[in-house]
Every structure is written in C-alpha cells, then in structure tokens.
Amino acid sequence: MMKNLILFSCFSIFILGIYSCKEDRFIASSVLTPEADITIMSKSTRSIPEGMYGRSVQIDPTFIDNIGKVSPEQLVEDLKRAGISSVHYTVAEYWDGTVNDQLLKQQYLQAIKNSGIKIWLMLLGNCIYGNAIPGGDGWKMKLLDPSSIDSKTHLYSFHREEYVNWQVQRIKNILRYYPNIFDGIEFAESYFPEWEAINAQSPKKRFYGDVSQYAIDRFRAKYSISSQSLTFEEIKNNPVYYSKWIQFRSDAIINFNQQVKKAINETNPNILFAAWGIGIKGGSLVKIKEHFGLDMSDIVSKVNPDLFFIQTSSQDWNKDNLPGNYTVDYKYIIDEIKKINPTIPIGVQGDVVSSYHQKVSGNLDGSAVARPANWWLGFMDNALNSGYSTATFYEYNLAKKYGFWLPDGNINVNYKIKAFKGPIMSSDYINFDPQTFNVVDKKPGYWYKIQTASDYKWIQLE
Template sequence: MKTLFCIGLLSAVLPLALPAAVEDFKSYADTEALRKSWTGFGGGNPAPSASLSTLDGAPAMELSTSGEPGDKVIVRELAVQPGERLTFTMHSDMKNAPGAYAYVALRSDRNAGNLVLHDFRLVPGQPVRVEIPNEGRFNWQDQVAMLICLHDAGAPMRVTVGAIDLPGAAPAREFHDTPEARRERREKLLHGRTVQIDTAFPYYHNRSNESIASELRVNGFDGVYYYTGTDTGLRPGLVGEMQRQKLGVGLMTLPSLVYWSEAQLAERLPAGWRDWLIEFTGSGMDIYRFIGFVYPEYNAWYKNYLNGMLLRHRFDAFTFAEIMYPIYDGPEKNPPFYGDVSPGFQAAFKRATGSETFPNFTDPADPDYFRTNTGLYRQLVEYRVRTIDDFYDDIINGPGGAREAAPGILFATWTLGINIPDGVAKLREWEGNDIVAMIRRVKPDLHFIQTHAPDWANPALPGDYPLAYQPFFDAVRTANPDVKIGMQADLGSLGPSRRDPAWQKQFYDACRKAGVDTTTYYEFGLRWEIYSQPPRLCEIRRDGDTLLLVFDQRLNAESAMLMKGRELRGKDRSYRIAECRWDGNLLRLKPDALPAAGEELTVPVGGVADDPAVRFPASNLEPMPRGPVNTIPSGTETTLPVLGSFSGNPAR
C-alpha cells in the first residue's frame, strides 16, 4: 500500500520562497489577524498559541504549548487548486521534549471525516519536510480543512510552520479569445457532437484544467455543456482552457436550485424565499427543495446570479436543464401526485385566471376535484405552461436578462421527450413543457430534447430510439424551422444501462437519420469506456521542455512511476524517460533529449492502467461498485508522431 506522507529530515533549513502557496503567511498584518484564520478546533481539544514568525527569512507561523494535558489542535480552511502534493516544513525547537510529535489531518471541512491522518516524529532543533502526494485519493477541489495537532509529551513545546504549498499546481490560464474563434465554437455547438460534464464528480478532481480539456478533445468531441448546481461549483479557468483547445462550451444549470441545501438558500436568497418553494400533494419529493416560477423577486435575484456565471467564465452558450414541474405522469398516479400546490402558486393562479378556486387533487368528493371540474383543471394546465415560458423568457430576454448581459452567446431551450403514445401532449400536461410555445416565446438558437428517465434507465432501450422521438423534433420545426435541433441522451448513470460503442453508433446514426443537428449526453465521466476498457494513448505533444502523453481516459498515479526509465524509440535514436509526472489523463515526461515535432516515436505503454477509485460507484462489472482496474496489456507499444504544443490562442 502506498504511504500518504513522505517525511524526511533535512540537514539544513530549506528556503521557503515557494510559488503559488496556498498559505504563505504574508497576508496577515499581525498575530491577531493570523488567529482569525487559524483557530482552535474545540471539542475538548485546547489550541496551541499561534503567532507570526519567520523561518529562513520568510513569513511563518509559530505554535507553542505550555505542557498542559491533552493534544493541542489548530485548524485552517485552505483554498486549493489541484496539484501534485501538499508540502510544508515544520521546524522543531531545540528545547522540545524528545517524545514530542505532531500529526496532520486533512478533511473536506473541519467537521468531516479525515481524508488523511498521519503523525510524524519531531527531532529537536531540526526541520521536517512534510509531503502529502496528491494521487487522486483526497478528492479535494476548492478547499480543504487542515488540522495541525501537537503532542507535547507533557512539556512546553514550540514549532514553526513554513509556507504551505501546492508545487506543480499550474495557475489557471486566461484564454485570449477572438471573434473568429467564437464563431467556430458556436458552429460546433450548433452542429457538432458534444457531451456534458459535472466537475463535482471525483473523476475531475486533483487534475489540471489542461488534463480535463485534452481528454474531452482526444475523445472527438466538438463541444461541452458544463453542468453545475451552483456558481461555486465552476472550476476557475476550465472554461477558458476548453475554449483554448477549440471546444465550444455552454453553461447548463437548473432553474429551481433543487440541490441547494437549506443553509445555502438561507444565506444567499432574499428574505421570504421559503414562501417560493414548490409544494406537492404527497411526500414523495420532500427530500428536495424547488423554487417556483411565479415570483418576480426570485427572477430578479436569478438574473444577477446567472449573469455572474456567464460573464465571469465567458461561456459560449447557455441552457437550462429540466425546466419543468418535476413529476412524470403525476395525474395518472393513484393517488394523484401533483405540484405546484403551494399557497403562493395558488394565489398567482387565481390572480392570472380570475378563478376563485384551485383544482383539488386529493379528495374525489370535492366539486373542484381535477377529474370532475375539468375546465378548471385545463386552466391550470395552460397556466403551468405559461409560468415556465414566462420565467424562461424573462431570465433570457427580460430587462437585465442574460441576452442583454452576454450579447452574442448562443441560447438553447430544453424540454424532455419520451417514447410513449401521444408523448408530446402528455408531457405538456404532466410537466408543463410546450415545445412550440417555449421556442416562440424565448427565441432560442437551438432546442434540445432530453431523453426522459423511463427511457434512458431501461437497459433494453434500443440504440435507434431517437427515431421514435420524431414527434418532438417535428414540434421544434413547427415552432421555427430555423432553430437547430439537439438530442440529449444518458449513456451511463446506471450500470445496467451504460451504453457500449456499438449501441452508441446506432444512437448517432439514428440522430442523423432523424435530422438532428447536434447531440450531447450525460455524463463524460460515466461513459462505458471508463468502466470497461484500458486507457489508449492518443497523442504525443511537445510542451516547452516536456513531452506530453495524452490518453483517452484518466490514469492511476502509479502509471507515472511505471513509465519512468522506459525508452521511447525514434527512427534514429531512443529517448530515456528521466522523469514522469502524472496529471489525470496526461503523463508529463522529461526525456534525456527532446524529440523534434513530426518525429515518430514508439512508446511502450504496457501496464499503464486506469483508476477505479475515482469512478462513480455505479458499475455493472465486478468488483462492485466501481468495477475492475483496466490495464494495457504487457508489451503493448503505440507509435505516433510528435505534435507541437496545442495550437489554441496563446494564454497569458
């Protein structure tokens, strides 16, 4: 088993002028400011005394104890970027007791379980260098809580902590765009093969933006719809890096903040937000919170929220996913299951229609029961359609809306499709999605039909099922023949319905036959190849003084150690790999000489493997739940030409 810490005694204090430190102690005006960030942990653990100090001439933090009983714990939340390893130096005072030691814990937040917990011996008067290799195990993304714990052996203790750093974490590149490049990416989104990503999945953690973008690109995609449940879930610099690698990038998010916690909603939404929550006739949706579509105050807040994401990350496109009333076949259930029936929605319905009553869904004896007073129920069906289209139109086209804030980007609308008789009309009634009305109201460039869960979750769904969605595509053409048609599939959320390449070919062939202009699917990190095939070397690229091996999926960290020392065979000479560094699907090589662009190299890739630990636990292959390690067979070689650095626009 690989150790999580590499700790070595240093013969001299290391210089600590480290780049890109996540905590370099330079921002604190005084000790009081330091103590506002580095705080006691509590829970019965006393805190060491913290003060500003220096180590080898650089700012540092001194921690001291008085020898009272109990381990002393101090904690700090650190903003992090994916990097090779977390490193720092701790210097032990000459007077510390011989039995004194320290330990460090890393957590996703201060009260979560330990991702890492390791103790290390302190030698009085000497520094200890602590390195925590980042091997895709910690799943940190935006921050970690770091706990430093001192065991003083019952005597006063003093240590000095130097800058805490992530060496190897490349800063986010800022992409320099051009009008021509934007037009090309727009065309890719309108006519190309795209995919959805959700970087909350561990598959995307602990790797560079360049790694993620290159994996998407070498898998043949033209564009990406970047799904996020919240603005804080978007990785800084990733959109620009995908654009630099010539991928069109659209933002996809949900209109109702359904996956936000109550604490998040309370912190960020205006007062009174609880009155905006959708309510249902039963308890089947109680684990979720949906904000409704009929509240102008929410619209105003949402415009600012959405525009911030579009402008900060400079997306090429935007669409809502699943903008609907979220119950499939609710009126057909026994008992009926329906929403929105909240007081706020009922009041809005009555104001809009002039009705003094609202349909009843729970008491068949009520004169306004929806199957009895069908006229009142039809008013509600029409009103629900209008509320969705009004909301969508206001967020995109209204004053201060997205079209005004981000002129020139592509806008897509989005509804669901399903292979059932009279599916277009039934989804209109059940979920409030009217394709024709939505397109004519919102005026999008593109309209997606999303595969509904009863279809995509069916393991027996045939690959050519898009042909059965023709009525939904026809509705798009009826609304506006100039609006492009997109088809969305789910190819991997469930193990039994994860679709292999033969099935995918049938799907894409059927989309072309049905006249679909562009496709996308959920989700890139859940695709069949990740669970079922070993990695494949796709490119060799020069990148400054390094050589990049670009694979089609994420590797395990051990692959870098495996490649070190191997030889790359060229036509006239071989190149020995002196160093090899892992970065997701990339291996960054330092050969003993750099081959020229255009030279063909034969690369021994046998033994390189993927990493089941970062897969979503939804495999249909043993060992459950993540499936097997897929390893390139021993002796395998791949011959490819050396390419130059990727020819996207230069980045600052």
C-alpha cells in the same frame, strides 16, 4: 447521500426522504399580481459557431477531482479523441453566479476554451441540489406527497416571481464575473414534475407540483375565479379549471425562459441561449404539456431560442434495452418544432451512466446494463444522421469511472480525416473514412500516429 447518487435529473431517483415545503399563508387574490400575458420574443440574429454542432458531452465540475481524477490536459485530450466539439458544464448545486474557484476551476475551463471546444453553461431550472437558496424557502414547490423526493433536492416554483428574479440576477452575475468563458447558457429541467405523477398511487411517485396555496391563489387571480376555498383536487376534477391549470403551468415556464433570454441579451448579446424540452417514447405533445407543463411548440414560437434541446426522460433512459437509435422515436417533437421554425437547430440529450450507477449503488433494482463508448458514439451519430444538429450525454466523469469512455489507445473520428507521413501539415496526404483508430504514438498539437499498413500514419484532430 452523496451528490452523485442523484445524478443529472432532480427526479431520477425516487428515494424516500424528508422534504418539507414551507406552507404559505393564504393570500387573497386581490393582492396577487396576475401573470402577465405571454408575448412573442424576436428571433436572435446571433450566428451559431460551427463548434456548437456535432458531438457533445456534459461535465459536472464537482466530479472532476473525486471521480474523473483527470488533469486539464487529459480532459481535453479525452474530448478530442471522442470528437467532442462542445461541452455542457452542468452545475446542479447552489451558486449565485459570482466567482467560485472551488466550483469552476479556472485551469479546466481555460484548457477547454484554449482547445477550441465550445462551452455551454448548463443550470437546472426547477431545482437546486445540496444547499438551498438562502431565504428562498417560500419559493419552493409543494408536491402531492412531500416524501416523494429526497431531502437534498430543493424544488422551486416557476410561479414565484422572486425565484425567477433570482435566476435572472444569477445569469447577470455569471456573465459579469465570467465574461469570456461561456459560449451559451441553458436551463435544463425547466419543467414542473412529473410524468403521470398526478394520478400515481404510490407515495414515492406522487411528485407532482406545484400545488402550493400560493400557486392556487395565483391561478385564481389569473382566471378571476372567485372561490377563495379552491383546492387542487377541485381544479383537477373540474375539466374547465384543469384545462386552464395546464395552460397556467405552461405560461409560467415560457415566462421563465423569456426572462432568462432577456437577461442574457441585456448583459451580453453575443451569448447563445438554448431552451429545453423533454422526449418520451410513445408520448405526445399534448400529454407532455399536461404532465410537465412543457408546451414545446409555444417555447419555440414565443421564446425563439437560438437552439432547442430535447432531454431524454428518465422513463426512457432507465430502460435496460434502450437501443442507441431511440432518438428517432422523438420525431413527433422535431416535426412539430420544424413546422414553427424550420431553421432552428435541435439537439438531443441522452444518459449513459445514471441507470448503471444507480443500480450498482443499490438505489434501483435490476441488473446494471453498461452503455460503453460504442453505445454512446452510436447514439450520437444516429442522432446526427437523423435530423439533430448536436447530441450530448450525461456524464464524462462517471463514464470515466465505469470504463465507458473511449479507451486511451483509441480515437474515434466521424468525418473524413487527412493522414500525413509525419506530424506536420503538407500537400502530401491521403484521406481516411470515419472510423475508430488505434493509437501508437502522439505529439503536441493533437497529432496521433495510428496503426495502419499505409505510410500515412499521422492524423491531427480538429
């Protein structure tokens, strides 16, 4: 199966495949090191550049050649025309963080960097797509039903210190080999699977983890449980154990975020760190913690990230009738986070093309509903006007492929913009309100001649 059928979320498509978890031998609790108590990390003193706010978009660098098919110059122009001030370079496949010019083509990164657009490096916390981590089979999660995820998606457990350490070294490699490229680093999908999967009846929906013997033994060690024959079913059906299990999963995710932030701070303290949670319409913080292991309040208070992103769940972005202002339904998350840290910037991530792509590719039933430029521009602006500091979506190249990107002859500006009589700055100008302009000509330096009855026809994009 091609990578672009899996798309952004490791759990987006519930395609039956063969996924085998290497079963660990029983390890007595006496030889396990209990997870350390979670400490509170100090708040960062880093300032956040203005460009990290506002409109953003995800870019999968492996899609640029075979799907987006754009030059570095065209890529930057597309971003500028849509008012994009930052991008999330999304790497879902195996990469150890050393130089890889096939994965990260320098001409595209430099073009974005030179344009003034800020660059996040987005990695996935719980999975690697395609090739597995060499020597990391023992770090994989065990799911309630191993066939509930496709064979090219490798899920790794936050309970495995070796996996956390591998990600830490990966971060250090990235910041060593790409020292002046990225403005921030983040791990989306930093959660355990998956919403309401623990009680699912259908095999393909029983993608709940990690239920490996290693995780159970580590759980026993942490809470001094003497029963060496403890099973996950016993944990689930014992209210006392299950409550501790929920916290056990949450602590592992907080530790992962803390170790990543620590690695960034130690290697290059100027790089921002964003932590990620998840939003579900009609959900609650308690239920999200239970099913995903995500205690978003604790992540904000104990990790103290520079920014916090709320990822739209597949349960929401798969809805055909999803309105562009749906992010107001995540207010219950924002309200709680702001109680803990009133000043933390909060971003939201949406998904414009995954549902459409899956349906036209035959991987999901139902009609393919388009979310073109007017939808995602509305999504971002609604979010920015309702308390979010930034809004991003998946994914630029696929949006280009399906004609969902802003048409070439259009510019959308979401701020008052000066218009001049020629493509040069002067004191003689008028202001236009935010709107979409039709372009009739352009000049170097991101100057565009717009269709208007006024003599002031030239605008320059920031």
